[in-house]
Amino acid sequence: MQAVGGTTRVIGVFGDPVQHSLSPAMHNAALAHLGLDYVYVPFHVPQGRLAAACEGLRALQVRGTNVTIPHKVEIQAHLDARSQEAELIGAVNTVVNEDGRLVGYNTDGAGFVRSLREEAAFAPDGRRVLLLGAGGAAKAIAVGLALAGAGEIVIANRTLAKAEAIANVVQSAASTRARALGVAQWPAPDDAALRAAAAEAELIVNATSLGMHAGAGEPPIIPAAWLQPDHCVCDIVYTPPETPLLAAAKAAGARALPGIGMLIHQGAIAFEHFTGQPAPVAVMRAALLAALGRH
Ligand code: NAP
16 A cells, blocks of 8 residues: 555545445555555444535545445435436445535446446347346446446336336436336246246346355256356356356356456446546456455
8 A cells, every 4th residue: 555645635435334345455456556645444434424424525625435335325415416327326336525516426337337348248238138136236237227228127026116116217217128027036936927038138137135145056046947048147246256146147158247347347437436547457356356355
């Protein structure tokens, strides 16, 4: 890391809890690699203290902050402006302090799309997507894919109303077709509508939390028999590195994209907002893998 001196600028991450955050390792490695005079620190911001924390960014001229659970939605009320993506997603994961004016961005969707393009060589333009899940991450991914020109997104979720809400946002944002599908349970049984959506899709994304900490032998979120060699399959769950869905995709001869790519690229885009410099993605990946104990 660069020595901290009188000219050093501060970047951080707001969260509660925040001590588990992987962002300081990833960003400090990138800053050191480029020799930039910044330091990236965790800020533990308890619920109810967000307004004061945002005022603190202004008062202390902190350059910016990432935002994680539980503040991504509430922080919007304390900002001066938001990007179009952040407005559509209704959540902010990156705040840049432009001379006291706090501008919010959401880099999750664009990070997902960048990982898709760069790590799976998959261009979303005009493509049909089956998105499993309708939580915060799914919404960011749906908006990211829509703004990148995806042709159609089918959003399948246990709670149908949440999938419908995302479909409405997608249709308000872009010419992408979007529809919602209710799924009684995951792993999905042989549900005909879901099976048809999988058969028609070119990209299948798991954005539910199923598959997290999965052990060997656990079934994938959709039946392995539905996966085809021409599918691109992504699981945004990144622990374990190979989820049952990714293992099934590989066995089917499909392209399998691990969730770590989204995590790296959302950080890379945030880094570019903070510093104005292209992010050293390989350095950020190595730091992240080391912080996760994977080398
Ligand atoms: P979230 O807002 O809580 O959404 C969770 C999603 O999983 C919802 O669709 C929810 O369905 C579904 N779900 C959870 N438990 C379920 C169950 N037992 N049965 C059926 N559906 C269930 O969470 P999130 O922030 O979107 O995160 C989702 C996952 O993505 C997490 O594993 C997180 O670690 C991962 N993630 C990865 C990245 C990355 O960069 N790779 C970024 C963000 C998140 P309902 O709507 O029906 O409840």
